[in-house]
Amino acid sequence: MERPRAHYRDLLARYLTPQWRRAVALALLLFTVTGLQLLNPLIIRRFIDQAMGGSAADTLAVIAAAFMVVAIATQAVSVAATYLSEQVGWTATNLLRRDLTMHCLRLDMPFHATHTAGELIERIDGDVTALANFFSQFVIRVLGSGLLLLGVLALTFREDARIGLALGAFVLVAAAVLSRIHSFGVPYVTADREAAARLFGFIEERLAGADDIRANGAGPHAMRGYYQSGRAAFRSARKAAVVNAGLVSATMLLLMLGYALALALGAYLYRAGEITLGTVYLLFQYTELLRRPLMQVTQQLREFQQAGAGAVRVRQLLDIPAAVPDRAGEPLPDGALTVAFDDVSFAYDDEGPVLSDISFRVEAGSVLGVLGRTGSGKTTLTRLLLRLYDPTSGTIRLGDIDTRAAGVAGLRQRVGVVTQDIQLFQATVRENLTLFDSGIPDDHIIRVLTDLGLDGWLASLAGGLDTELEPAAGGLSAGEAQLLAFARVFLRDPGLVILDEASSRLDPATERLIERAVGLLLSGRTGIIIAHRLATVQRVDHILILEDGRIAEQGTRRALAADPRSRFSGLPRAESGGAVTARGDAGDETDPRPLLLVGDEGA
Numbered sequence: 001m002e003r004p005r006a007h008y009r010d011l012l013a014r015y016l017t018p019q020w021r022r023a024v025a026l027a028l029l030l031f032t033v034t035g036l037q038l039l040n041p042l043i044i045r046r047f048i049d050q051a052m053g054g055s056a057a058d059t060l061a062v063i064a065a066a067f068m069v070v071a072i073a074t075q076a077v078s079v080a081a082t083y084l085s086e087q088v089g090w091t092a093t094n095l096l097r098r099d100l101t102m103h104c105l106r107l108d109m110p111f112h113a114t115h116t117a118g119e120l121i122e123r124i125d126g127d128v129t130a131l132a133n134f135f136s137q138f139v140i141r142v143l144g145s146g147l148l149l150l151g152v153l154a155l156t157f158r159e160d161a162r163i164g165l166a167l168g169a170f171v172l173v174a175a176a177v178l179s180r181i182h183s184f185g186v187p188y189v190t191a192d193r194e195a196a197a198r199l200f201g202f203i204e205e206r207l208a209g210a211d212d213i214r215a216n217g218a219g220p221h222a223m224r225g226y227y228q229s230g231r232a233a234f235r236s237a238r239k240a241a242v243v244n245a246g247l248v249s250a251t252m253l254l255l256m257l258g259y260a261l262a263l264a265l266g267a268y269l270y271r272a273g274e275i276t277l278g279t280v281y282l283l284f285q286y287t288e289l290l291r292r293p294l295m296q297v298t299q300q301l302r303e304f305q306q307a308g309a310g311a312v313r314v315r316q317l318l319d320i321p322a323a324v325p326d327r328a329g330e331p332l333p334d335g336a337l338t339v340a341f342d343d344v345s346f347a348y349d350d351e352g353p354v355l356s357d358i359s360f361r362v363e364a365g366s367v368l369g370v371l372g373r374t375g376s377g378k379t380t381l382t383r384l385l386l387r388l389y390d391p392t393s394g395t396i397r398l399g400d401i402d403t404r405a406a407g408v409a410g411l412r413q414r415v416g417v418v419t420q421d422i423q424l425f426q427a428t429v430r431e432n433l434t435l436f437d438s439g440i441p442d443d444h445i446i447r448v449l450t451d452l453g454l455d456g457w458l459a460s461l462a463g464g465l466d467t468e469l470e471p472a473a474g475g476l477s478a479g480e481a482q483l484l485a486f487a488r489v490f491l492r493d494p495g496l497v498i499l500d501e502a503s504s505r506l507d508p509a510t511e512r513l514i515e516r517a518v519g520l521l522l523s524g525r526t527g528i529i530i531a532h533r534l535a536t537v538q539r540v541d542h543i544l545i546l547e548d549g550r551i552a553e554q555g556t557r558r559a560l561a562a563d564p565r566s567r568f569s570g571l572p573r574a575e576s577g578g579a580v581t582a583r584g585d586a587g588d589e590t591d592p593r594p595l596l597l598v599g600d601e602g603a
């Protein structure tokens with residue numbers, strides 16, 4: 001494990017410096033609490049000695065009243081100190097949570113492909129909560145306890161040097177032993193948190209895939225996995241708890257030795273007539289006062305270790321750089337964008353290239369249809385355009401600007417995508433369409449929905465644009481979800497539209513709406529369509545057929561359709577509205593008829 005100390009210093013500096021005023025106030029309150037705690041046993045000693053000496057009841061009553069006032073004041077000030085320390089802690093860690101969340105959102109697909117959402121939740125929430133305890137309680141408890149320890153030792157020393165020395169020696173021995181036995185517990189705590197993170201990751205993944213699990217009858221299998229992770233988490237939690245209980249008992253035993261020492265010493269000195277009964281009480285009370293700081297320091301040391309592991313993980317997460325660095329870059333030109341791939345190759349990992357030597361050009365305003373079997377690299381091609389990944393070699397130009405030189409945010413603003421699976425958020429229709437951009441006026445949204453033929457749907461919603469949608473497209477038909485995704489792109493008015501067509505079949509009415517929407521979307525814009533429907537293929541100017549990540553064929557649709565030897569013309573003829581699959585092996589075609597696209601003037 002890395003040294004947590006440097007990470008703490010770093011995090012403390014970054015998140016506590018803005019609150020230094022509160023920190024100073026907190027320190028003052030801590031001083032006050034400590035002083036009051038030390039004062040009260042002195043008052044009681046006075047009371048005992050006066051009572052033994054036969055003082056008047058009035059004097060005793062005044063001392064008792066003073067005791068009450070100090071006791072109440074101690075409580076009041078410690079409540080204030082606790083409040084302030086929680087406030088400091090939560091303010092700091094909420095900022096940290098915010099930064100972590102933003103960082104995770106900024107990290108790109110390679111990162112999210114290897115980290116489950118559950119794991120990130122545990123990082124952002126679990127680890128940061130441990131840090132919150134550290135920020136708020138560690139400071140108040142450890143600093144406060146340290147002050148109290150020093151105060152007790154100083155006062156006892158003033159009372160009687162021998163007693164002071166004895167208590168001092170006890171504190172040193174106890175602290176050494178306690179810190180030694182507590183480092184013993186750390187690996188168990190770390191293992192416990194890691195097992196919990198794995199369990200969360202597992203649950204999250206299964207819940208996200210609940211539909212598929214149900215549909216495939218994989219429930220028992222998922223549950224078996226759950227039991228395994230749960231059992232592992234339980235075992236490590238139990239181990240950590242047992243070790244912890246052992247450590248607490250050892251601590252208690254040690255403290256009892258301290259009481260015994262104080263009582264024996266007090267009895268001896270009282271017998272010898274060197275101290276009063278009140279001082280014996282004071283000695284005992286001060287030893288009792290040592291108990292809390294010693295316990296708390298050790299408890300806090302444990303939490304410090306927990307937070308230490310968290311601090312390391314949090315720092316590591318913050319230090320992961322985005323694979324696609326997001327610098328401000330050249331803005332892309334307005335209007336329809338040309339797209340040019342120049343000898344582009346790309347690999348996700350060291351499994352070998354997914355795209356090789358891809359070169360093509362789409363003029364501004366024209367539409368390219370990409371065909372290819374499943375797994376041939378069509379979706380990957382569109383991810384490169386969005387800079388979800390950068391190519392391994394070669395260059396991609398949008399509007400004659402190298403995508404690497406264009407800022408990520410600016411680029412994504414100018415490129416609109418409709419993907420195969422549409423992500424809706426648990427938010428209003430309006431927010432789902434504008435993606436939380438409150439600058440888009442309602443009448444604009446309504447106009448777009450009307451253009452797309454969704455006005456009937458909108459009218460059927462009780463709350464109109466304010467209706468809450470369920471996440472993951474729940475309650476919407478596949479066609480409606482697609483049309484909403486179109487509306488999103490419309491509202492952003494991009495210069496390039498990428499359409500990764502869903503291959504699912506829709507009813508003819510929705511099909512017509514989608515066709516119309518595609519037409520509207522493409523007018524005045526450059527388009528790249530991964531087409532699964534005949535009707536969509538008809539719309540494109542150019543065709544590009546991918547095969548195992550290479551371009552197997554490209555050309556204008558008319559030329560390819562007219563050339564009987566082309567793969568495109570050899571595509572199996574599907575029923576109208578059916579799916580198009582690039583077979584690419586025209587030689588052993590089951591359906592030898594060339595694909596005659598309905599209404600294709602070139603054929």
Ligand code: ATP
Binds near residue numbers: 374375
């Ligand atoms: P489909 O028609 O099924 O949508 P596709 O042509 O869009 O297929 P891609 O999704 O681009 O195919 O995938 C191309 C290849 O890259 C496949 O072999 C796939 O396994 C691999 N691949 C896709 N995404 C990743 C990823 N995130 N990490 C690693 N490999 C990936």
Ligand code: MG
Binds near residue numbers: 420500
């Ligand atoms: Mg795909």
